[in-house]
Every structure is written in structure tokens, then in C-alpha cells.
Amino acid sequence: MAAEEMIEKLAEYDGKDQSVELFQHASLCTMEIILQCAFSGGGMSDKTKEDYLEAVKRIGDLMVEVIKNTLYYIFPTIYYLSPGGREFHRVCDFVHDTANSVIRKRREELERDPETLAEKKRLDFIDILLTARDEDGRGMTDDEIREQVDTFLFAGHDTTSSTLCWTLYSLAQHPDHQQKVQEEVEEVLSGRDGSTIEWEDLNKLTYLTMCMKESMRLHIIVHLISRTTTEDTVINDVPIPKDTYVAIHLYGLHHNPDVW
Incomplete structure (x- = not known):
């Protein structure tokens, strides 16, 4: 199991008085879990997983570079002509190619042995995408499937690994709560x-659940979400016209003493 492999790696630091960078370990763990649960294993080599994780990290770094530069943010064409913009394209191509590889391998497996679907108790995410048909019998295009796989693979492993790391960090800062979590387990x-831990055990881990939720409140992974209004509306007596871009600052909300 991916979790057991991560624990074995972390056990190497047991008894050592040093800080540990957990993010790579956590990312490999969550990446493996999502590949097994949603993508029929995915068929990725360890090297490809590590390269993919590094690419995801680099995309995040490059996006921050864009946000900090008003010229790049307003005129993305200028950014794409810059060294950072060209690197962004290369890294994105690698991420897309990796997703396409996952799709292609699973499609080939199903073509070789279509009976594997009948043997499953329930279809996983990639199987559903590959077998989905509309009322006219048309399936999803490769680009449509890749967009879904990109979202699930990219956001699925990155947000969970970040949440895992921040939760462990918060527990390390508060040994008394860590002790209560250990006693509960x-x-x-x-x-x-x-x-x-079995599936039916999850509802019994109430204190651990509270610690995880509090960690996600304090160290929110997605700090901002945005929407565009589709009709005129009013929020707190403030009129908001149709087609208005509205951003919700979740980090500020989660640290607002009037709310928490």
C-alpha cells in the first residue's frame, strides 16, 4: 500500500533530531493512491511519477511568477514569449503527455481484454470516461477525456498531499492533540x-477528523475561488450586476474572527 510505503520511508528519520521535508513523500503517496483508485493503476514508472510531480511543482512556481508581474498578467502573449513562458509551455506539454499516456494504456488494456470491466465490482474513473456514451452513442473525445484526467490527476494528488503535510505539521506543533489522535487510532x-484502518473505521476517528478540518481551515490549499454572475443579484444589500467577476477570499474568510 502507498501509505505503508510512505511510513517506511519516514521511519528512516525516527530518532533523528532534524526537520523533514514531507511534501515529496506525501505527493508520491497520494499520486500512487489516485492512480490505483481512479486510473486502474495508471502504469507509470517511478521515474515518470517523480518527473510529473516536479512538473506540477514547476507549473505552480511559474504561475506565481505571472501573478507577481502585472505586465505578464494583463498581456499573457508577452509572457509566453519570455523564457518562463516557453518553459511553462514545455512543462504543460509534459503533464498533458503523461495524462495521454495513462488514457492510451488503459484504452489498449480494454481493447485487449474487454472482459476486465465485467469482472469489476465498480468502474473506476478512467473506465467511466472511456465507456461513457451520450444518447446518440457518441463517446468523449480524447481531448475531453484528457481534460478530465488532468484535473483529477493534477488537482487530486496535489491538494491531498498538501492537506496531509499541513495536518502533520499542525499535529507536530501541538503534541497534546497528536497524543489524542494516536490514542483514538x-x-x-x-x-x-x-x-x-478499514473503511468502516473512518466514522470512528472523530478527533482525527476534527484535527484535519481545523488544519484545512488554518492552512487552506485553495485560497481563492471566483465566479461570474449569470444574473443581477444582491449580496448584503450590495447590488451585483450580471456578468460581474466575483472573487471569494477563502483564506481571509477562514481567519475572520467574526466567522471563526
């Missing part, structure tokens, strides 16, 4: 031969 596992 030990209580759930008491009397068992193994140490594996």
Missing part, C-alpha cells in the same frame, strides 16, 4: 492482529 485498532 489505538482504541479503534485494539484487539486486532493487524494495524490496518
Whole structure:
């Protein structure tokens, strides 16, 4: 299991008085989990996973570069002509190619052995995309499937690994809460031969759930969301016309003492 592999890697630091950079370990773990759960394994080599994670990180760094430069933000064409813009294109192409590879390999597997779908208790995400048909019998195009895979693979592993890291960081800052989480887990596992958390155990981990939610409040992963209004509306007595771009600052909301 991906979680067990991550724990084994972290065990190497046990007893050492040093800080540990968890993000790479957490990203590899969540990447493997999403490949197994949503993409029938994905068929990625360890090298490809590491390169993909590095590409995702680099895309984030380059996007920050755009946000900090007003000229790039207003005139993206200028940015795409810059060294950073050209690198952004190269990295995005690699991410897209990786997603296309996942799709192609699974499609080939289904063509070789279509009975594998009948043997499954439930279809995973990639199977649903590849077999979906509209009322006219048309399936999704490769580009449409890739867009969905990009979102699931990119955002799916990155947000969960960030949440995992911040939760572990918060627990490390508060040993008393960490102790309560450990005691709760030990209580759930008491009397068992193994140490594996089962699906039905999740509802029993109430204190751990509270710690994770509080960590996500404090260290929100997506700090801003935006929408465009489709009709005239009023919020808190403020009229907002149709086609207005509205941004919600979630980080500020989560740290507003009037709310929390």
C-alpha cells in the first residue's frame, strides 16, 4: 500500500533530531493512491511519477511568477514569449503527455481484454470516461477525456498531499492533540492482529477528523475561488450586476474572527 510505503520511508528519520521535508513523500503517496483508485493503476514508472510531480511543482512556481508581474498578467502573449513562458509551455506539454499516456494504456488494456470491466465490482474513473456514451452513442473525445484526467490527476494528488503535510505539521506543533489522535487510532485498532484502518473505521476517528478540518481551515490549499454572475443579484444589500467577476477570499474568510 502507498501509505505503508510512505511510513517506511519516514521511519528512516525516527530518532533523528532534524526537520523533514514531507511534501515529496506525501505527493508520491497520494499520486500512487489516485492512480490505483481512479486510473486502474495508471502504469507509470517511478521515474515518470517523480518527473510529473516536479512538473506540477514547476507549473505552480511559474504561475506565481505571472501573478507577481502585472505586465505578464494583463498581456499573457508577452509572457509566453519570455523564457518562463516557453518553459511553462514545455512543462504543460509534459503533464498533458503523461495524462495521454495513462488514457492510451488503459484504452489498449480494454481493447485487449474487454472482459476486465465485467469482472469489476465498480468502474473506476478512467473506465467511466472511456465507456461513457451520450444518447446518440457518441463517446468523449480524447481531448475531453484528457481534460478530465488532468484535473483529477493534477488537482487530486496535489491538494491531498498538501492537506496531509499541513495536518502533520499542525499535529507536530501541538503534541497534546497528536497524543489524542494516536490514542483514538489505538482504541479503534485494539484487539486486532493487524494495524490496518478499514473503511468502516473512518466514522470512528472523530478527533482525527476534527484535527484535519481545523488544519484545512488554518492552512487552506485553495485560497481563492471566483465566479461570474449569470444574473443581477444582491449580496448584503450590495447590488451585483450580471456578468460581474466575483472573487471569494477563502483564506481571509477562514481567519475572520467574526466567522471563526
